[in-house]
Amino acid sequence: MREAKFRALLEAEEKVESTDWMPEEYRQTLIRQIAQHAHSEIIGMQPEGNWISRAPSLRRKAILIAKVQDEAGHGLYLYSAAETLGVNRDQLMELLHSGKQKYSSIFNYPTLSWADMGAIGWLVDGAAITNQVMLKRCSYGPYARAMVKICLEESFHQRQGYEIMLTLCNGSAEQKAMAQDSLDRWWWPSLMMFGPHDSESTHTEQSMEWKIKRVSNDELRQQFVDMTVPQADYLGLQIPDPDLAWNEERGHYDFGPIDWDEFWAVVKGHGPMNRDRIEHKRKAWDDGAWVRQAAAVSSAVAGSA
Amino acid sequence: MNVLGFADDNLILAQRLSEWVAAAPDLELDIAVANIALDHLGVARALLTHFGDLEGKGRTEDDLAMFRSERELTNLLICEQPNGDFGQTIARQLLFDSYQVGLWEKLAGSPDEVLAAVASKALLEARYHWQHSATWTERLGRGTEESNRRMQSGLVALARYVDEMFDEHQDLRRGFDERLTPVLDESRLVLPKDPFPRRGGRRGMHTEHLGHLLAKMQSLARAYPGVQW
Numbered sequence: 023m024r025e026a027k028f029r030a031l032l033e034a035e036e037k038v039e040s041t042d043w044m045p046e047e048y049r050q051t052l053i054r055q056i057a058q059h060a061h062s063e064i065i066g067m068q069p070e071g072n073w074i075s076r077a078p079s080l081r082r083k084a085i086l087i088a089k090v091q092d093e094a095g096h097g098l099y100l101y102s103a104a105e106t107l108g109v110n111r112d113q114l115m116e117l118l119h120s121g122k123q124k125y126s127s128i129f130n131y132p133t134l135s136w137a138d139m140g141a142i143g144w145l146v147d148g149a150a151i152t153n154q155v156m157l158k159r160c161s162y163g164p165y166a167r168a169m170v171k172i173c174l175e176e177s178f179h180q181r182q183g184y185e186i187m188l189t190l191c192n193g194s195a196e197q198k199a200m201a202q203d204s205l206d207r208w209w210w211p212s213l214m215m216f217g218p219h220d221s222e223s224t225h226t227e228q229s230m231e232w233k234i235k236r237v238s239n240d241e242l243r244q245q246f247v248d249m250t251v252p253q254a255d256y257l258g259l260q261i262p263d264p265d266l267a268w269n270e271e272r273g274h275y276d277f278g279p280i281d282w283d284e285f286w287a288v289v290k291g292h293g294p295m296n297r298d299r300i301e302h303k304r305k306a307w308d309d310g311a312w313v314r315q316a317a318a319v320s321s322a323v324a325g326s327a
Numbered sequence: 328m329n330v331l332g333f334a335d336d337n338l339i340l341a342q343r344l345s346e347w348v349a350a351a352p353d354l355e356l357d358i359a360v361a362n363i364a365l366d367h368l369g370v371a372r373a374l375l376t377h378f379g380d381l382e383g384k385g386r387t388e389d390d391l392a393m394f395r396s397e398r399e400l401t402n403l404l405i406c407e408q409p410n411g412d413f414g415q416t417i418a419r420q421l422l423f424d425s426y427q428v429g430l431w432e433k434l435a436g437s438p439d440e441v442l443a444a445v446a447s448k449a450l451l452e453a454r455y456h457w458q459h460s461a462t463w464t465e466r467l468g469r470g471t472e473e474s475n476r477r478m479q480s481g482l483v484a485l486a487r488y489v490d491e492m493f494d495e496h497q498d499l500r501r502g503f504d505e506r507l508t509p510v511l512d513e514s515r516l517v518l519p520k521d522p523f524p525r526r527g528g529r530r531g532m533h534t535e536h537l538g539h540l541l542a543k544m545q546s547l548a549r550a551y552p553g554v555q556w
Binding site: 064067068071074075076077078079080081082083084087088090091094095097098101136186189192193194196197302306307309310311312313314315316317319320323 | 338342345346348349350351352353354355356357358361362364365368369371372375388389392393412413414465466467469470471473474477543544546547548551554555556
């Protein structure tokens with residue numbers, strides 16, 4: 023009966039709300055996915071935060087601070103969406119710090135030049151949007167609604183990233199080389215953001231049936247490549263893939279094989295920055311414990327007054 | 328009016344505050360601190376540009392921010408002091424905000440129209456900043472024994488940079504005390520009187536901290552001079 027009602031909601035393309043009955047596996051899948059998404063926003067603040075102090079102009083500094091602040095805001099909406107499913111933020115933080123929940127592996131790569139602020143906006147946010155536009159149609163209402171605002175901001179982030187790249191590519195030879203080096207380092211990790219091939223993806227089928235996920239990993243990856251190649255051409259940059267070619271018959275770009283060994287190594291915690299990201303996060307959290315404690319005491323006192 | 332000095336105060340404080348981004352005690356504070364940093368940065372940009380116009384040598388905001396040395400920066404010493412722990416940061420912000428609210432109130436009536444316009448807008452922001460730092464001062468002061476101790480240590484560490492804020496504006500001291508004292512009383516904290524106040528920021532006589540801040544802030548701009556970013 024309850025199950026039938028849940029199915030009917032999905033069937034009718036209506037949203038499941040936190041007060042509706044839902045299968046326990048659906049709830050757990052959403053918690054896992056929303057938490058991972060929230061953690062990605064929060065950990066994603068670090069690689070860009072790494073350049074705030076050194077931004078080359080005050081305008082760029084202001085934009086970068088605002089962008090990283092947006093990411094903190096996204097983290098907040100997403101943790102709130104997760105809370106509607108019966109978990110709280112502190113629990114999720116604990117799961118992140120202990121490595122029991124993941125965040126997007128892309129943030130386990132270091133930001134080594136200013137051009138990385140451009141490449142992250144252009145490629146990483148670009149890949150994220152490709153994924154997230156579909157999530158606006160996700161069957162779970164609070165998640166779908168959070169994605170509406172997030173997508174608007176991400177699309178702005180992507181354009182600002184591309185604008186950084188464009189400025190560098192129109193600049194000095196050194197600046198253009200900086201941009202090319204950055205594309206070389208971020209291209210393949212960006213393609214990996216869409217996850218394993220459909221044939222290898224453990225969650226895809228069930229998530230698609232539940233209408234949490236609407237488009238498969240490989241289809242999204244193809245969309246991203248098709249969208250990005252002409253943008254790289256316009257910049258005059260070379261995508262680091264000798265197999266990249268337009269396929270007239272398919273109406274898509276063909277591209278070379280992804281290094282799945284690298285993908286799984288980073289997922290399992292052996293990327294260049296996995297340890298640093300979590301240590302930084304945990305240290306900030308631990309260093310702030312006395313502040314949060316003082317705030318809790320003081321609000322308890324205010325509440326009883 | 329010392330447009331460049333006011334610009335530098337905001338520039339350097341924004342730089343310090345932005346160091347908290349992605350390292351604050353919780354997400355809400357990450358967002359709040361970033362916001363406050365952005366406000367100060369916005370004021371700094373407007374005033375640096377205005378100074379460049381007044382000076383008439385064609386210097387832009389970035390020329391002034393990225394290509395002056397520590398002997399040429401004219402910010403107040405309190406702005407360049409390291410963040411320390413969150414208590415020390417809040418102590419610095421409370422002291423500076425309590426001063427800056429009065430400063431903008433005064434400068435909103437300046438005959439320099441651009442300065443007056445910047446001050447009028449910045450005053451609205453500064454009142455929010457003050458509210459934020461006052462609220463956190465009370466939370467930390469009245470929270471736990473540890474939070475009170477840390478907040479008090481922050482005030483002790485920064486007390487010697489307070490007098491300098493009023494060297495050019497003795498008339499602002501009274502308003503400062505009126506804003507500050509009730510908050511501290513309410514929070515079971517005191518601002519000690521330091522018998523050896525430090526001064527000199529406006530003349531480019533800084534603490535050693537500023538050089539490190541600039542080394543970082545200016546590194547990229549100076550590595551590739553003359554290009555667009």
